[in-house]
Structure formats: C-alpha cells, structure tokens
Amino acid sequence: MSGLRGLNVVRAPSPPSDASFTTRLRSAAVAARVGLVLGICFGIAFVTGLISHYAQNVDQPVPFPTSPSWGYRVTQGLHVVTGTACVPLLLVKLWTVYPKLFQRPPGDVRRLTLEVLERASIGVLVASAIFQLASGLANVTEWYPWDFSFRPTHYALAWVAIGSLLVHVAVKLPIIRGALGSDVDATTYDRPSATRPAALSRRGLLRATWVATGVAVLAVAGNTVPFLRRASVLAPHSGGGPQDLPVTKSAFAAGVTSSATSAAYRLEVVHGDRSVSLSREQLLGMDQQTEKLPIACVEGWSASGTWTGVRLRTLLDLVDAPAGSDVVVTSLQERGAFRHSTLPGNFAADHRTTLALALNGEPLAIDHGYPARIIAPNRPGVLQTKWVTRLEVLT
Amino acid sequence: MRGRTLIGTLGVLLGLYGAWLLVSRQDRAQLVGAAKWLVAGVVLHDFVLAPLTLVVVAGLARLLPVSHRAPAAVGLVVLGSVTLLAIPVLGSFGAQTHNPSLLDRHYVIGWLVLAALTVACVVVAGERRRRTP
Numbered sequence: 455m456s457g458l459r460g461l462n463v464v465r466a467p468s469p470p471s472d473a474s475f476t477t478r479l480r481s482a483a484v485a486a487r488v489g490l491v492l493g494i495c496f497g498i499a500f501v502t503g504l505i506s507h508y509a510q511n512v513d514q515p516v517p518f519p520t521s522p523s524w525g526y527r528v529t530q531g532l533h534v535v536t537g538t539a540c541v542p543l544l545l546v547k548l549w550t551v552y553p554k555l556f557q558r559p560p561g562d563v564r565r566l567t568l569e570v571l572e573r574a575s576i577g578v579l580v581a582s583a584i585f586q587l588a589s590g591l592a593n594v595t596e597w598y599p600w601d602f603s604f605r606p607t608h609y610a611l612a613w614v615a616i617g618s619l620l621v622h623v624a625v626k627l628p629i630i631r632g633a634l635g636s637d638v639d640a641t642t643y644d645r646p647s648a649t650r651p652a653a654l655s656r657r658g659l660l661r662a663t664w665v666a667t668g669v670a671v672l673a674v675a676g677n678t679v680p681f682l683r684r685a686s687v688l689a690p691h692s693g694g695g696p697q698d699l700p701v702t703k704s705a706f707a708a709g710v711t712s713s714a715t716s717a718a719y720r721l722e723v724v725h726g727d728r729s730v731s732l733s734r735e736q737l738l739g740m741d742q743q744t745e746k747l748p749i750a751c752v753e754g755w756s757a758s759g760t761w762t763g764v765r766l767r768t769l770l771d772l773v774d775a776p777a778g779s780d781v782v783v784t785s786l787q788e789r790g791a792f793r794h795s796t797l798p799g800n801f802a803a804d805h806r807t808t809l810a811l812a813l814n815g816e817p818l819a820i821d822h823g824y825p826a827r828i829i830a831p832n833r834p835g836v837l838q839t840k841w842v843t844r845l846e847v848l849t
Numbered sequence: 850m851r852g853r854t855l856i857g858t859l860g861v862l863l864g865l866y867g868a869w870l871l872v873s874r875q876d877r878a879q880l881v882g883a884a885k886w887l888v889a890g891v892v893l894h895d896f897v898l899a900p901l902t903l904v905v906v907a908g909l910a911r912l913l914p915v916s917h918r919a920p921a922a923v924g925l926v927v928l929g930s931v932t933l934l935a936i937p938v939l940g941s942f943g944a945q946t947h948n949p950s951l952l953d954r955h956y957v958i959g960w961l962v963l964a965a966l967t968v969a970c971v972v973v974a975g976e977r978r979r980r981t982p
Contacts, residue, residue, distance in 0.1 A: 542930035552899050577891065578864065584890030585883075591934055595952060597943030601882030603875060610870035611883075617864025624857030653910070653918035662923040666930045673931060673963070687959025688935045690943075695950030706947035821948070 473647040475553035479659050482643035485550040486633035488663055492543040493619060495536040496583070500616045502533035506752060507609050509834050512796055520804045523831030527750035530834070531678035534754030537590045538674050542666035544583060546659070553645065572625055579618035582611045594677075594753045595690045596702070677755040691755040696819035699759050702751050702835065703792075705820040710786040710841045719786075719825050721809075725773035725847035734825040737811055740764045745806045751835035761829045763810035766802055766845075775847040778803055783828050784844035795837045796848075801830045809842065902929070917975030924971040928964055935960060 509518050509526060519525070554576075560566050586608065593604050623630065629643055636642060638656045654662065676686025676693065683693045691700040705711050713719070721737060723730045743765050750756035770781065778799035787793045801807055807830040811818055818824040823840025830838065872880060909921050937943065938956045945951055 538934060541934040542926065545930050545933070546926065548894060549899070549902065552895075555895060580894070581887040581891045582867075584894060585887050587934075588890055589886065592937050592943070595937040595941070595943040596945070597937050599942065600886060602879040602886075606874045607871065607879075607883050610867050610874070611887075613867025613870060614864050615867075617860045617862070617867055620860025620863065621857050622860075624853045624860060627853050627856070652922075653915075654922045658919060658923070659926075662926040665923065666927040669927055669963075670931050670934060673935070673959075687954065687963060688931070688938050688956060689954065690938055690952055691950060692953045694953060700950040701948050702951070704945065704948040707945060821950075 470556045472553035472555075472557040472645060474556065475645075476647050476650040477652045478641075478644060478648050478650060479652045479654065479656060480550045480553055480645075480648055481656065482629050482633045483636075483638050483640060484656050484659055485547060486630045487638065487660055488543055488547045488550065489630070490634065491667075492540060492547055493623070495540045495543060496615065496619060498536045499533055499540065499586075500612055502529040502536070503609070503612050505529045506533060506834060507605075510605075510752070510837065514798060517798050517800045518832070520801055520806075520831050523747055523806065524750075525832045526834055527678065527748045527756040530750050530752060530754055531675075531756055534590070534594055534677065535671055535675050537587060539667050539671050540583075540587055541591075542663060542670050544587065546663045546666075548580070553648075575618050575621045575625070578614060579622050582615035582618060585611055586615055594755075596753065678750075680757070689755075690753070693755075693757055696821050697759075697813045697816055699749065699757050699813065699822065700751075700755055701821045702753060702755075703840075705824075705841070708785075708787045708790070708841065711820070713786045714820055714824055714841050719843070721769075721826060721842065722844045723769050723773050723847075724844065725770075725775045725779075726849055728773040730769075730772045734811065737764055737809070737826060741768060742811075743808060745808055745829070747806065747808075747829050747831055749829075749835045749838060750833075756835075759829075760814050761808055761810040762812040762815075763808045763826065763829075765805060766797075766807040766809055766828070766830075767805065769809060769845060770802065770847060773847065775802075776849075780848040782844075782846045782848060783839040783842055784846070785839050786841040786843050792836055792839065795828070795839045797828065797830065801833065804831060806831045809845075898933075914975070914979065916979035917971065920971040920974035920978070923974075924967045928967045931963065932960070 506526070506529065508514065560569055589600070589604065589608055592599065593608070598604065633643055638660070672682065672685055673688040674686055675689070676682040676684070677689040677691055680693065683689070693700060695701050705714060720731045720733055723732070741764070742762050744760060744762045746758060746760050748756050748758045766781070770779075775781075779802065780799050781797040781802045783795045783797055785793050797807070807828070809826050810823070810829045811826055813819065813822055818827065823842070826842045827840040828838055828842055871883065875883070905925065906922075909925070910918060913921055935956065938952060939960060941952045941956065943952060
C-alpha cells in the first residue's frame with residue numbers, strides 16, 4: 455500500500471502535504487467505488503434504523519404493522535449487519551482520501567471560504583460516521599462506556615450523518631460520476647504526485663475491501679441468521695441460552711428474582727372499574743395457544759421460539775375491552791424504562807399475540823419472563839415485556 | 850447543477866434537524882459526553898490509526914519479499930478492519946455475570962483462528978506468486 459517513500463517524506467523537515475502521499479492507490483477512482491457501496495450500506499442502516507425507532511415510539515400516527523411477524527427481525531438484523539459491513543468500507547475509504555487532510559489551503563478568499571465550508575462538512579461526516587459505527591458496535595454487546603443516552607444520540611446523529619453524506623455527494627457529484635464512468639485505472643482525477651505503483655493494483659485493493667467486508671459480515675451475521683451461527687465467531691450471542699434462546703436482560707438484572715417466583719403472584723387485567731386477578735395456575739387452566747414467533751432484539755440478535763400461553767384477546771374479553779384498544783403492559787420490574795410497554799390496538803387485537811407461559815415445550819424460564827410474558831408478532835424485543843403482572847386497557 | 854443544489858440543500862436540512870434533535874433531548878453533561886466521542890473518533894483515526902497503518906505498511910514492505918507484499922496487503926485490510934470491529938467482543942466489556950447468553954463465545958480463540966487462516970492464505974498466495982513470477 456503506501457509503502458516506505460511516503461513515510462520518508464513525513465520525516466522531512468517540512469510538514470507533510472498531500473504531495474507526500476505518492477501511491478496511486480489513494481485515488482478518486484478507488485474512493486468513488488468504495489464510497490458507493492459505503493453510501494448504500496449507510497442508507498440501509500439509516501432506513502432500518504428509522505423503522506426500529508418508529509416501532510419503539512409510543513405515538514404512531516400510522517400503526518406499525520403486525521405482519522409479517524419476521525419483519526422487524528429482518529430490518530433490525532440488516533441494520534446491525536450493514537453497520538458492521540461499514541467498518542472495513544469506511545476504513546478503506548478514509549485511507550484513500552487521507553492525503554486530503556494535508557492539502558494546502560488555497561490563496562484567494564472565495565476559494566478559501568468554499569474549502570473551509572467543504573472541510574467542515576467532511577469533518578461532520580467523518581465524526582458522525584465513526585460515532586455511529588463505534589457506538590453501535592459497543593451497544594450490541596451491551597457495553598455503554600459513555601455519559602450520553604444511546605438511543606436519542608444514535609438517532610440524532612443518524613440524521614447528521616445522512617445529511618452530511620448528502621452534502622458530500624452533492625459537492626463531489628461530477629468527480630463521482632466521472633470516476634465511476636471510467637476505468638478504475640484511469641488517471642483523470644489523480645493527484646499529480648500519486649503516480650507510484652503499489653504492491654496491490656487498484657482492482658486488488660477493491661477486491662481486498664470486498665473480502666474484508668464479507669468476512670466482517672460472516673463474523674457477526676450468525677447473531678440473526680441461524681445457519682451462520684457456527685461460522686460467526688465474533689457474534690455477541692451464539693444463539694444459545696436458557697431454553698435455547700438468548701437473553702438480553704436477566705431476571706437478576708431486572709431485580710425480579712423473588713417477586714417472579716412468589717406464590718403471591720397475580721396477573722391483574724384492568725379495564726376502567728372492571729378488573730380480574732389470575733394466578734399462574736388459573737392462566738394455565740384457560741385455553742392455550744401455541745405460536746412460533748421470533749424474538750428480535752434491538753441489539754440485533756434474533757431467534758425463533760415456540761410459545762404457549764393464553765391469547766391476549768381472550769384475557770381482554772374477561773374485562774369486556776373493546777376491540778382495538780391499546781393495552782399498557784406492566785412488568786414486575788420496579789425501575790427502568792421498560793417496566794411498562796404499550797401494546798397498540800392492532801397488536802392487542804392480533805390473534806397471535808400471546809401471554810406466554812411456556813417456551814419450546816417447557817414452563818417459561820425465569821430469564822425469559824416467568825411467570826408470564828408478552829409475545830407479539832413483528833415487535834422490537836425490548837417491548838416484548840417479561841414478568842408481566844398487569845394488563846390495563848386504555849379507554 | 851440544480852440537482853446538486855437540491856441534494857446539498859436537503860443534506861443541510863437533514864443535518865440541522867439531527868443537530869436540533871441532539872441538543873434538544875439531552876442535558877449538558879450528556880451532550881459533552883457525545884461531543885467527546887465525536888471528537889475522539891476523528892482524532893483516533895486521523896492521528897493514531899492512520900499513522901499506525903503507515904508504519905505497519907512500511908514495516909511489512911521492508912520485511913517481506915516482493916512476492917508476499919500484495920497478499921500481505923490484502924491480509925492487513927481483512928484482519929485489521931475485522932480486529933478493530935471486534936474490540937467490544939474481544940474485551941467482553943459488556944459481559945454480565947447473570948446473563949450467560951450474552952458474549953457467550955470464546956472470542957479470542959475465534960479471532961486467533963481467523964488470524965491464522967488469514968496468515969495461511971497470505972503465505973500460500975505469496976509462495977505461489979514466488980514460484981510463478
């Protein structure tokens with residue numbers, strides 16, 4: 455790649471300039487091709503991120519659909535996989551344009567102003583892009599080494615990243631078009647000093663980038679694609695766990711170990727002044743249904759489970775809840791943002807939505823929400839409330 | 850030109866919306882935390898990772914025979930980027946004692962296997978290039 459000579463110039467008394475970088479690999483021809491794929495991956499991550507954000511919103515002008523049941527599993531899996539794919543792509547992209555950082559500013563005021571503005575937009579793009587990838591990769595392992603709140607920050611900076619990406623594309627459009635329209639070895643847009651052949655050809659560097667991206671994807675995709683589980687040596691979840699299903703929040707972490715196993719446990723179903731109180735035995739005595747539904751976590755892992763329990767609609771009928779009402783689900787958890795979740799009317803009415811008492815043929819494990827949990831189709835896992843103690847119909 | 854102006858304007862608007870979202874929904878301490886991460890990412894890339902890459906590439910160029918340089922460059926792109934994205938799992942910083950299903954692989958062994966495979970591919974490709982000049 456850049457080789458010895460570039461480094462020797464760096465050691466020279468004058469500070470490095472873009473002319474110090476002489477390999478012909480650091481070129482617009484390579485940057486445009488890697489940038490195109492990187493831009494597509496950022497676009498997919500942006501759109502799937504918006505879907506995930508919307509699915510978690512309490513206020514939804516247009517109700518999030520309940521079908522297909524695997525929809526969120528696919529969009530959130532794609533979100534994390536494309537985000538991971540961006541790491542090699544962004545690194546190579548930044549490597550090819552690194553000399554630009556040392557470019558001497560132009561003399562006249564008009565061009566200088568434009569250059570300052572362009573560099574500011576690039577600075578915002580690079581900072582937000584690195585931020586999104588680094589914070590996302592830490593978040594999928596539940597590592598939070600920061601003071602900010604992850605979800606609003608990752609969401610806000612997604613808009614900043616995609617906005618500055620559009621500005622970057624608008625500024626570079628003629629070069630992008632020209633570079634993509636001509637041969638990868640064309641020298642039209644090369645810097646004058648970038649003439650030294652490197653160990654790799656430009657095609658070789660591009661192939662290396664695609665291979666690195668493929669390896670990165672394979673190394674993590676088993677988080678959500680079952681047949682890749684064995685190959686994905688860097689996936690945060692192997693797919694195993696109690697009853698063959700991973701866990702994001704354990705009963706211990708939620709502080710419900712004693713309340714969930716207490717004989718005093720009751721499920722309250724409330725609608726206005728009507729209410730019903732049911733023990734787990736009474737719930738088990740009701741008609742049971744079995745549904746195969748995925749748990750798809752916002753952290754990007756997903757797995758399918760076979761859930762058995764009482765259809766939610768049956769429980770709501772006990773208190774004469776009108777069809778299509780929203781239902782607030784309350785957990786035994788005493789604190790935390792996900793102590794409550796709201797099941798929108800269309801989810802509460804869906805026949806597949808179940809208050810699950812068993813998973814994969816066994817009584818629900820405590821880490822999966824014993825004595826009872828909500829499982830609905832096409833929902834972020836964080837809203838599939840565990841250790842459910844109260845269902846309140848909103849009127 | 851009109852198309853470019855349109856894309857650029859849309860980009861500025863989306864970016865400003867993001868900036869407004871960022872500053873309007875968190876307190877000062879959280880914003881300072883986010884700003885630190887934004888700056889640290891750029892500084893770590895531009896002034897640590899990029900120069901380090903220059904040094905590693907220069908070192909490999911000096912140590913390796915010509916036949917092995919191209920395969921080694923490919924190996925560096927693959928292993929370097931995958932190692933960087935694996936930092937959170939390699940360190941298992943998010944591990945929780947009561948959740949054995951999180952970070953439940955032997956990541957260091959997995960990484961060593963990946964590294965060994967990469968080095969093996971580089972050596973085999975390099976030897977083949979040496980024999981067929």
